[in-house]
Amino acid sequence: MSRPATSATSTAATPAQLWTRARGAALVIALVLIGGIALATVRSTDSHGALDPRSADPKGSRAVAELLRSHGVTVTLATTLDEAASATGSGSGSGSTLLVATPDLLTHTQQSALLGATRNSGGRTVLVGAGRSSLPILAPAVTSATSIPVENRTPDCTLTAATRAGSAELGGERYVTDPAGPADTCYPADGLPTLVRLPGPGTTDTVLIGSPDILHNDRLDQQGNASLALQLLGSRPHLVWYLPSLTDASATADTPDDDTTGNFLALIPSGWLWGTLQLAIAAVLAAIWRARRLGPLVTERLPVALRASEATEGRARLYRKANARDRAASVLRGATRTRLAPLLGVPAQAAHSSDHLLPALSARLPETTADPRTLLFGPAPADDTALIRLADQLDALEREVRTS
Template sequence: MTASPAYSTSVSPTAARIWSRSRGLLIALLVLALGGIVIAALKSGEQHGRLDPRSADPTGSRALATLLSERGVSTRVVTSTREAADAMGPDTTLLVTNPNLLADRQLDTLRTATGRATGRTVLLGPDQAALDALAPGVRAAEPADVTVRAPDCALPAARRAGDADLGGFRYTGSGPDAGRCYSVDGLPTLLRVPGNTAEDTGPASGSGAAAPDTVLLGSSDLLQNHRLAERGNASLALQLLGSHRHLVWYLPSVSDPSTAQNGERSFLDLIPSGWRWGLLQLAVAAVLTALWRARRLGPLVPERLPVTVPAAETTEGRARLYQQAGARDQAAAVLRSATRTRLAPLVGVPPLHVDTADVLVPAVATRLTADGGSATALHALLFGPAPEDDKALVQLADRLDDLERSILLQERHAPREHPDS
């Protein structure tokens, strides 16, 4: 006899099904990761650092640092406000490449250091906060495009350099002795604010007698490698930064520890200002979305089925499922339970005792035979064990049908009393 095949009734997803559902997302993530690795590998050999005198990138400033070194000007690169303040001394120029990154405490430190120094301070594209601290009385105006501009001023350094690539922030204010050059709509993009004297000097001469002053450049483009050789950019840069023998090149950084209170910064200090309002807006948006998408609970509403399935098809489909799963025990239990449910009212057994063999079997046996025999056979038929094979299951179904048919025939032929008798 051939053994019936084993069928699995598990509904848990298999490995093949999980792979078929998630392979698209996994492939997309793999492509994204490979793209990031390729881009990182292509850029790994490049040098970076905008306006960094050690960088040979197009936006770096190594070419300018080399020219200054050839003319006897030493360049010291610093990345913190404290280093910049400590490096200030006689015959020294301080270049701040991005003063807009400095906090109020850093600006106060620089203002104190430059107030004691006798050299020059060069600020690249300072905004109003930096101007209030390091160049009081000067106001910043709307920026202009960076392009070739003529000096149109009497400042010796600008006149010697000639045309240069200037633009960016424009400035107003300061005294009558200020040098206003490379103007756009009457407002200079290069402004020299003198200190004690209004004397301007060229490249370092070794005397150290240059007067303290502050130079504001609206744009830093002329200091970059890719523009230094164009027009008078190199000449102007060398004269502005080479007026003293020592140059402190300050590259502000957001990682500067001097920006924190007492030298330490918490996690909240690293979050941009206004984050509380941002979180509040996100919370309001989440609540509104929840109200919009939430289901409104109410009483159950019956709905008609879109398709009516005949009972025969339902029975056949369920039987095929039992057959595929080899569930003869469950099929037999369903057949016996249905037969007992139909026989109970015919033999006078209450629904509560449908599954009670001691009550149902004697009642059925009494209706079949007058002496109450064959109770053992009825018990095996209605409450017996599961069939061993499909053939035994079919025989069980036939015997249950015969039993139910016998009870029905007796019910139909039983004598009934007339209601009027």
């Protein structure tokens, strides 16, 4: 009797299944790309960045630069340390005002060179947002404290520029000064100033501004921001607006120190660091959420009826993939013994015992040509051909018992 042909069943995923699995990740990637392109498009319309005296965007400083020019102050933009030092030295009389937009971007070598160029220049140095990376060299008598949000604050000091301007929007970095020192401390936040003036030799002085908001285009017309900015930056006839750049050749001349990682992290905006931390926390929470869904197994009805032939074929494919001929032969023999036992009058608990099953089988089929012991309790097949032969012989033995 010929065996029925089995239909080949492919286990490869179809294109529809692949799309169903990948569409979520594809959607996320598409949203990220669209967001990046949109952000790049919006930013491409701005030729300059924050605190740039040429920029007319909300965070730029073109408005205050134009106001200074209208009051007779010459504004010179410098993007390298050499340009800043040269332009500062070109001032005459009472010197020049040097505004350093982001002093924390300067390396230690650059900070030392900048301090040497302005120490006895007779001018004013304005440091915007100076923190722990720049204060030890540029303003060693001052240390930074925890930053604070920008708010409308009152001067609470005797500095002429502050008293004339009145309340202004300050915050950001807060500073700790020596109470016995000659510093002017203004616009306090929780007891610590956000604006400090440090007098130097002669007419030289240094001004620390905790945040750049009073110089931004979108904040200049609020409170006394414009008045305070004009008085701090327009006290000399010449203003050098220094925008430190990571492409400045002088930045590569700094000797690497032991805190290389800290210096690198200092160059990364704090928003990126906080964003990375939030993403990491979100990833951990998502992993915990997904892990909680993998609870204990429960029994439920299958949504469709699964044919026995498909289940048998699937299990056979797994055995073949793992080369588990011994396991497959054991399953075939065990199933045959289980079916033969009730036909031979052998109890179910003795179906897998050769001492009980083989005598009953010999009594039922005294003239059979098959070797029941080898078929039902023999060794594992050596190859796939022997396994198929074993399956055929077991089927033939079972049919012979049923027809006897």
